[in-house]
Amino acid sequence: MLSRRLLRIKTVKSLYSYFQSGEDSLIRSEKELSASIRKSYELYLMMIALIGEVAEVARERIAIGQAKLMPTEEDLHPNRRFVDNRVIARIEESTTLADAMTRYKAGWQGQQALIKRLYQDMVAAPYYKRYMEAAAPADSREAFAADRRLVTDFLSTHIEDNDYFEEALEEMSMFWIDDISYCLGLAIRTIGFLNENSADLDVMPMYKNEDDKEYVETLFRKALVSHEEYFGYIDKFTQNWDFDRIAFMDKIIMLAAITELVQFPTIPVKVTLDEFIEISKYYSTPGSSVFVNGILDRVVVWLTEEGKIAKTGRGLIDTTIPKEKNTPHA
Structure with missing residues (x-):
């Protein structure tokens, strides 16, 4: 399931795109945000299924070797431990994964060169x-654990920080390049839950619950509807700086945070x-986290003081500001 952190990042990026492009359609922008979230979930599904694609390449190599006119002993009696890996079999046979990939139109079609290189x-x-x-x-439990470890070793070794893999994904979808690490972690976690008694793969849903879906939709919509008012709040406390010279991403991050x-x-x-200051560290300028925090x-x-922030529930009225209590700078 996609975390609130990722949903916040998606919202910030969509807000940035909205204002930078001069978009004037709220409905169209909401659809683009929804598509971005959907693509992240699609990538998660594809990360799980990837090892099955690699295993198919191995099976094809074995079949080619056995079909030779003069096969070697190794061709006739290949080491089948990888292609017979029980965890890979569970992934390939998972109806839950297959149904989800069909529903979200996820797959590695047309990427045979990439799959062969990974193999x-x-x-x-x-x-x-x-x-x-x-x-x-x-x-049998140790054998299954060894099979599972092979799969997670493959993902953790060959996917993250892999330049040619990232280039391939970027060509497939512009939404994916920043999502690789997160979706990879979700896929490894999902595979890690498999054991020899698992009836099927426990594929996570796109949203943890309906509250998360409503959260991201409301955050984006309210930020757009109220952006003039909330930008005014930012301007009120940046009077020593030219508002137009503040990093635009800083403004967007603060807009989402205030919303x-x-x-x-x-x-x-x-x-x-905590969440939006952390986002500013990765998606804005080097000094942004201190500035945004201040x-x-x-x-x-x-x-x-104005009564515009009213938290409900036990422990929700603490306004303590986390981290980096430095004087903000432009």
Whole structure:
């Protein structure tokens, strides 16, 4: 399931795109945000299914070897431990995964060159050689764990920080390049839950619950509808700076943060500030987290005094500002 952190990032990016492009259709922008979230979930499904595609390449290599006019002993009696991997079989046979991939139109069609290159990298890797050369454990649980470890080793070794893989994904979808690490982690986690008694793969839903779906839709819509008012709050506390010279991404991050502070009474102030300050570290300028933190600090105090921030529920009225209590700078 997609985390609130990722949903916040998607919202910030969509807001940035909306204002930078001069878009004037709220409905169209909401559809684009929804498509971005959907594509992230699609990538998660594809990450799980990827090892099955690689295994199919291995099966094809075995079939080609056995079909030779003069096959070698190795061709006739290949090491089948990888292609007979029980965890890969569970993934390939999973009706839950297959149904989800069909529903979201996810798949690796047309990417055979990429899959073959991943296979070549895998068979050259030390972890794969150790797996293929070692005898399968006699204990079925240990054997299944070894099969599962091979799959997670493949994902953790060959997917993250892989330039040619990232280039291929970027060509497939512009939404994916920043989502690889997160979706990879979700896929490894999902596969990690498999054991020899699992009836099927426990594929996570796109949203944890309906609240998360409503959250991201409301955050985006309210930010757009109220952006002039909320930009005014930011301007009020950046009077020593030219508002137009503040990094535009900083403005968007603060707009989203203020929207969450005002519009979501059950989300603690500290959670909102922690989340958006963290986002500013990765998606804006090097000094943005300090600047954003300092401005939001002042905005929170003022909005609380004005009664515009009203948190409900035990422990939700704490306005303590986290981290980096430095003077903001432009």
